[in-house]
Amino acid sequence: xxxxxxxxxxxxxxxxxxxxxxxxxxxxxxxxxxxxxxxxxxxxxxxxxxxxxxxxxxxxxxxxxxxxxxxxxxxxxxxxxxxxxxxxxxxxxxxxxxxxxxxxxxxxxxxxxxxxxxxxxxxxxxxxxxxxxxxxxxxxxxxxxxxxxxxxxxxxxxxxxxxxxxxxxxxxxxxxxxxxxxxxxxxxxxxxxxxxxxxxxxxxxxxxxxxxxxxxxxxxxxxxxxxxxxxxxxxxxxxxxxxxxxxxxxxxxxxxxxxxxxxxxxxxxxxxxxxxxxxxxxxxxxxxxxxxxxxxxxxxxxxxxxxxxxxxxxxxxxxxxxxxxxxxxxxxxxxxxxxxxxxxxxxxxxxxxxxxxxxxxxxxxxxxxxxxxxxxxxxxxxxxxxxxxxxxxxxxxxxxxxxxxxxxxxxxxxxxxxxxxxxxxxxxxxxxxxxxxxxxxxxxxxxxxxxxxxxxxxxxxxxxxxxxxxxxxxxxxx
Numbered sequence: 001x002x003x004x005x006x007x008x009x010x011x012x013x014x015x016x017x018x019x020x021x022x023x024x025x026x027x028x029x030x031x032x033x034x035x036x037x038x039x040x041x042x043x044x045x046x047x048x049x050x051x052x053x054x055x056x057x058x059x060x061x062x063x064x065x066x067x068x069x070x071x072x073x074x075x076x077x078x079x080x081x082x083x084x085x086x087x088x089x090x091x092x093x094x095x096x097x098x099x100x101x102x103x104x105x106x107x108x109x110x111x112x113x114x115x116x117x118x119x120x121x122x123x124x125x126x127x128x129x130x131x132x133x134x135x136x137x138x139x140x141x142x143x144x145x146x147x148x149x150x151x152x153x154x155x156x157x158x159x160x161x162x163x164x165x166x167x168x169x170x171x172x173x174x175x176x177x178x179x180x181x182x183x184x185x186x187x188x189x190x191x192x193x194x195x196x197x198x199x200x201x202x203x204x205x206x207x208x209x210x211x212x213x214x215x216x217x218x219x220x221x222x223x224x225x226x227x228x229x230x231x232x233x234x235x236x237x238x239x240x241x242x243x244x245x246x247x248x249x250x251x252x253x254x255x256x257x258x259x260x261x262x263x264x265x266x267x268x269x270x271x272x273x274x275x276x277x278x279x280x281x282x283x284x285x286x287x288x289x290x291x292x293x294x295x296x297x298x299x300x301x302x303x304x305x306x307x308x309x310x311x312x313x314x315x316x317x318x319x320x321x322x323x324x325x326x327x328x329x330x331x332x333x334x335x336x337x338x339x340x341x342x343x344x345x346x347x348x349x350x351x352x353x354x355x356x357x358x359x360x361x362x363x364x365x366x367x368x369x370x371x372x373x374x375x376x377x378x379x380x381x382x383x384x385x386x387x388x389x390x391x392x393x394x395x396x397x398x399x400x401x402x403x404x405x406x407x408x409x410x411x412x413x414x415x416x417x418x419x420x421x422x423x424x425x426x427x428x429x430x431x432x433x434x435x436x437x438x439x440x441x442x443x444x445x446x447x448x449x450x451x452x453x454x455x456x457x458x459x460x461x462x463x464x465x466x467x468x469x470x471x472x473x474x475x476x477x478x
Contacts, residue, residue, distance in 0.1 A: 004029035005166035006467055009075050009222040012169060016063050016074050023056040023063070023074025027120060030076050034121065034232060042142050043152075043161035045081045045122045046088070052076065052120035056425045059116060071229060073116030077144065078168035080159050081122045082129055083213070085108050090293050093127040093136040096327040107200040108172055108213050108230050115229045121167060123158030129174060131334040132182055132409055133385050136157055143387045144186060145468040146434040151385040153182035159216050160187035165478045169217065170226050176211040176316065177308060178379070178405045178411025181424035184216060185379035185437030188426045188463060190223045190454065193411075196418040196447045197241040200234030207239060208315050210308075210415040212342045219464055220249050220425065220454040222443075227447075249455035255289030259453065260372040266299030268381040268410050269400050277428035278378050284460035285376070285453065292376070297368050299361065301407040307361065308412050309345035310354035317342025333390045337405075362417045373449055375441040383430030411439065419444035423454045426463045461476050 004026060007015075015021035031049055038044055059074035084090040091097040096434040109119065124142045126134050134142040134157025144150040144158050144164040152161040156173035160183030163171050173180040175193040184191030192214045199213050200206070215226035224247045240312030261282045262272050270278075292297045310442045317339050324331055324339075369375055382395060391405040402408060421442045430436045440457075442450040458464075 002465065003166065005033035006218070006221050007169065007216065008464065009169040009225055010219070012075060015067070019063060023059040023118070024053065026074070027052060027056040027076050027118065027247065030120065030167060031101070034166050034199065037145070037165050038167065040143065040148055041160045041161050041165050042090055042140055043123055043165065043167060044078075045124050045139055045158070047121050048119060052118050055118045059118070061174050066391065070114070070116035071225070072112060075117050075170060076120045076168045077080035077112055077117040078121045078123050078159060078162045078171040079109060079119050080156055080172045080174060081125055082174060083172050085109055085122070090440070091138060092129065093125050093138050094324065094327070095138050095330045096324070098138055106202060107234050111229050112172070117170070118227070119160065123156070123162050123171060125155045125158060127332050129176070129179055130316075130320065130338045131155060131332070132178065132406065133334075133387065133389060133391065135388055136332055137330065141388045144434055146188070147432070149387060150432070150434055151186065151387040153186040153385065155179040156183045156191070156216065160184060160189055160191070160308075163187065163189045163218055166467065170222060171216045173216045174211065174213045175415065176208070177406065177415050178409050180214055180216060180469060181379045181411045181422060181437070181439055182409060184424040186384070186434060188435030188466060189216055189218050190220055191424040192223050192227050193414065193422040194227065194231065195421050195447065196345050197239045198335070198421075198433065198447070199230045200237035200240045203236065205316070205319060206237045209418050210311060212418065216424055220423070220451060220458050223423070224249050242446070244447070247451050249451040249457040251288060251452065251459040253452035254456040255287060256372040257290045257453070258371060259285055259292045260369060260375045261292050261294045262297055262368070262375060262377045263294070264296075265377055265410050265413060266297050266301065268301055270378055270381045271383050273383055273431045274378050274381060274436050277430075278438050281427045281438050281457055282376060282459065284457055287455040288460050290453070290456070293372070295368055299413065302403065303357065304361070304416070305404045305407055306345065307354060307357040307416060309341050310349040310351075310357070312342040313344075313346025313349070314351050314354070317346070333392060337390075337392050358416050361413060363456045364419070365413070365417050369443060374453055375437050377441070378410050378427075378437050379424050379437045381410055383436055384432045384434055414439065414441055421445070421447045421450050423450040425454045425457050
């Protein structure tokens, strides 16, 4: 029987409506779990238990009266710290900003609360969400609940770890180069990178077409539930597109779909266990009635890295330098390296050079996906990252020392092609004992298809009952 703290959101809502479970009971189980386990995982920056319990009691009353039943009513939601809460600290992991207070709620927080969701905890990130591991001088090291020597990934690593450890059924995330999909892959959870413009962000970086905010959960249906709440036009973000109908994942919808399988996206050095698990997902989709055909793409990790950092050199890098001016000695090594790499890329490449490279990649992807409903590929070429490492000089993958520390992550091409929706779902277990994941990439703004495919994978290769076994891992140092 599923432990209460691992109850999925969709099931919980049904139990709430039938008054077979109180929101207070679920929240208390989650609070108890956090008390038992978070000391070893370190996924949270702050807890809001007192006000959350007040909100849960109010939700229980609403269910009892059968009135004002909103879509997320009574569900605990863990919020990534960068998604500011009015009157609460908003540091983005920076020591220099540890006392900064948010003047307003982030748009996704407003939407979650209006839908009845209860923000009971906030999750860790690397500084300014700029790394693919999650540790910082301010908050320390966040560890993977499956094995604490490894990282849950970044930058939404706190959210991924919190979901995997049973601290919440839903969590918020963000993604500018894989910050949702990598943590989902490393923690056995589901992460959604919405098409640019689908979910509102905050100015001025809401204008950065690589970035986006989104949901994470432990199931495809729960991820769609939160995505539906987050999505749609917002007056504070003029990049947002028209509202769309709600997504309801349907595994039967994959029958007859043609899906492209691309194992290396060019020349990514994919580890054998990652490849085996990706092929396993392809076989599952074939079993569900899809037609899966393997393809190749003409990309190189070197060109993708150059394109990405040229973009960062004109937007995110300078914004980070403005934000951290005068505090450089306090910064994590990965933050200083990111800014330096972005600066060098801008010195060597004009903005128009980056745009030309971006549109070439987008055209190549569109050509490769012609005749297919979606593309399937790994999320990470390697199966694990050390929890406390900085990865400043490359990553050893299959005995190969890469020239840049992000060149093992297969997520960035789909931020360059950021009108494509991407759903990351578990693909199996790596040889080292933590999960691996795949990306399901759709055509621009075809959100529903990636959720249907994800639901089909989940139905053939169910993972909802696979969790880290705590309290055995609490305090484990690896």
